[in-house]
Amino acid sequence: MKLVLVLSLVVATCLGSTVRQQRRFPDDFIFGAATSAYQIEGAWDEDGKGENIFDYENHNFPEIIVDGSNGDIAADSYHNYKRDVEMLRELGVDAYRFSISWARILPTGFDDEVNPAGIAYYNNLINELLKYNIAPLVTIYHWDLPKTLQDLGGILNPEFTDWFEDYARVVFENFGDRVKKFLTFNEPREICIVTLMDTGSDVKDKINSKAVTTYSCAKHLVVAHAKAYRLYDQEFRAKQGGECGITISVPWYEAGTDNPEDEVAAELTRQGEWGLFAHPIFSAEGGFPKKFGEALIEKNASLVLADFTEEEKAFVKGTADFFGVNHYTALLVYANKKEIESSMPSVLDELDILMEPGENWPVSASSSLTLAPDSIFKALSHLRTLYNDPVFYITENGWPTDSGLDIIDNDRVRYYRASMESLLNCLDAGIRLKGYMAWSLMDNFEWTAGYTQRYGIYHVDFSDPARTRTPKKSAFVYKHIIKHRYVDYEYEPDMIMTIDEGH
Numbered sequence: 001m002k003l004v005l006v007l008s009l010v011v012a013t014c015l016g017s018t019v020r021q022q023r024r025f026p027d028d029f030i031f032g033a034a035t036s037a038y039q040i041e042g043a044w045d046e047d048g049k050g051e052n053i054f055d056y057e058n059h060n061f062p063e064i065i066v067d068g069s070n071g072d073i074a075a076d077s078y079h080n081y082k083r084d085v086e087m088l089r090e091l092g093v094d095a096y097r098f099s100i101s102w103a104r105i106l107p108t109g110f111d112d113e114v115n116p117a118g119i120a121y122y123n124n125l126i127n128e129l130l131k132y133n134i135a136p137l138v139t140i141y142h143w144d145l146p147k148t149l150q151d152l153g154g155i156l157n158p159e160f161t162d163w164f165e166d167y168a169r170v171v172f173e174n175f176g177d178r179v180k181k182f183l184t185f186n187e188p189r190e191i192c193i194v195t196l197m198d199t200g201s202d203v204k205d206k207i208n209s210k211a212v213t214t215y216s217c218a219k220h221l222v223v224a225h226a227k228a229y230r231l232y233d234q235e236f237r238a239k240q241g242g243e244c245g246i247t248i249s250v251p252w253y254e255a256g257t258d259n260p261e262d263e264v265a266a267e268l269t270r271q272g273e274w275g276l277f278a279h280p281i282f283s284a285e286g287g288f289p290k291k292f293g294e295a296l297i298e299k300n301a302s303l304v305l306a307d308f309t310e311e312e313k314a315f316v317k318g319t320a321d322f323f324g325v326n327h328y329t330a331l332l333v334y335a336n337k338k339e340i341e342s343s344m345p346s347v348l349d350e351l352d353i354l355m356e357p358g359e360n361w362p363v364s365a366s367s368s369l370t371l372a373p374d375s376i377f378k379a380l381s382h383l384r385t386l387y388n389d390p391v392f393y394i395t396e397n398g399w400p401t402d403s404g405l406d407i408i409d410n411d412r413v414r415y416y417r418a419s420m421e422s423l424l425n426c427l428d429a430g431i432r433l434k435g436y437m438a439w440s441l442m443d444n445f446e447w448t449a450g451y452t453q454r455y456g457i458y459h460v461d462f463s464d465p466a467r468t469r470t471p472k473k474s475a476f477v478y479k480h481i482i483k484h485r486y487v488d489y490e491y492e493p494d495m496i497m498t499i500d501e502g503h
């Protein structure tokens with residue numbers, strides 16, 4: 001009897017692990033890789049491109065960047081786009097997420113002067129992708145605002161919403177016949193809470209007025225998004241047949257203990273960090289998250305949450321065909337425990353909250369970025385409940401390593417495999433997750449970290465004028481997952497890259 005019990009336990013355990021190992025991604029799950037214009041293109045002033053805020057900042061204030069570098073040449077994708085597409089074919093991906101440089105197609109930021117060379121560049125890239133059945137997923141705005149518009153107040157100018165709508169029209173008109181998925185903005189949270197602080201001429205003033213700045217920025221940004229979405233809906237969708245969404249960065253904020261106060265603090269953090277941007281678009285209520293605003297006021301905050309008018313709420317609500325999620329990491333949240341002022345100004349500063357990674361979570365080359373357990377699943381489960389089960393795409397997810405030759409990037413492989421398990425957990429739970437974009441296709445200019453952090457699954461030699469690209473171990477492992485639709489922990493690549501049939 002005992003023997004039978006032991007045997008059935010062994011069989012059940014083996015079956016359990018076999019089942020776990022063989023969990024598969026459905027055939028229609030979209031795998032891809034992502035980049036953004038300023039981070040890879042280079043050719044900063046070539047063929048009529050206008051200056052953007054990063055050209056200006058990084059040329060004039062190089063001390064902001066860890067290694068004093070800039071994106072003038074970056075991975076030189078402006079001249080290497082055919083090699084980029086070849087890499088995508090090697091990987092066997094279904095989609096490529098890239099962004100349009102606003103100042104490359106509209107050098108002054110306004111739509112009265114369109115740069116034909118800029119349009120031609122993106123046409124060439126899109127056509128090259130389509131030649132090999134790789135679907136373009138286009139981000140309209142990935143942070144690189146034309147300098148001319150920044151000089152007029154940038155996103156804080158209420159007219160920004162019209163400038164963006166005009167720009168989006170040029171994008172839909174020129175590329176929408178072939179591009180079937182658009183993202184209006186990449187990461188409003190970072191635009192309004194982080195990069196807004198880095199750009200423009202008077203950084204200190206901006207930090208002083210950070211709350212007002214964050215809320216106006218958030219409002220202008222989601223209204224601009226809604227204008228572009230409604231424009232697509234009314235003038236382009238019927239003939240082009242595509243979809244339009246937005247990408248929000250969603251780190252997972254988890255209560256540090258079972259204490260209900262920590263759960264309240266965690267939810268306030270979620271709402272203050274990404275709810276400010278997701279709630280107006282995806283919630284049934286619309287506008288800024290009410291509970292978050294009330295909590296701020298209760299704490300005698302000096303800030304008052306300036307909400308949307310009823311008309312604005314209705315205009316913005318429901319303006320996304322899908323929810324793009326950039327997800328990298330998680331933090332544990334503790335109420336009433338803040339010991340130090342955080343270096344990054346935040347609308348949460350008024351609340352007494354401590355956030356830190358879990359003790360045993362592996363840390364990457366970026367100290368704030370750790371491998372947190374099952375955080376994609378936790379984040380998407382929560383978003384699904386809050387926002388009535390939207391369709392999701394993971395539009396970025398990746399792992400930084402230090403600069404250097406990290407071709408055998410085992411840490412990145414471990415991270416990607418953990419992410420894949422978390423994606424499969426989402427699919428098992430019935431979350432409507434349709435695709436995943438690895439950040440990044442190749443090493444690139446990592447904002448204030450310059451070239452000191454590498455996220456690529458292809459290495460780029462930045463000392464080589466040709467910017468030679470070499471696949472890392474993670475590229476082979478990702479390719480294997482895409483091809484076989486499951487995570488094979490036994491797989492050790494031979495490191496010889498080829499293009500398989502069909503691509």
Ligand SMILES: C[C@H]1O[C@@H](Oc2ccc([N+](=O)[O-])cc2)[C@H](O)[C@@H](O)[C@H]1O
Nearest residue numbers: 036186187190249251328329446455
């Ligand atoms: C590496 C990429 O980073 C993206 O931005 C973020 C934002 C927030 C987090 N986070 O963990 O909270 C991670 C990355 C950005 O969109 C992309 O351009 C890359 O730089």
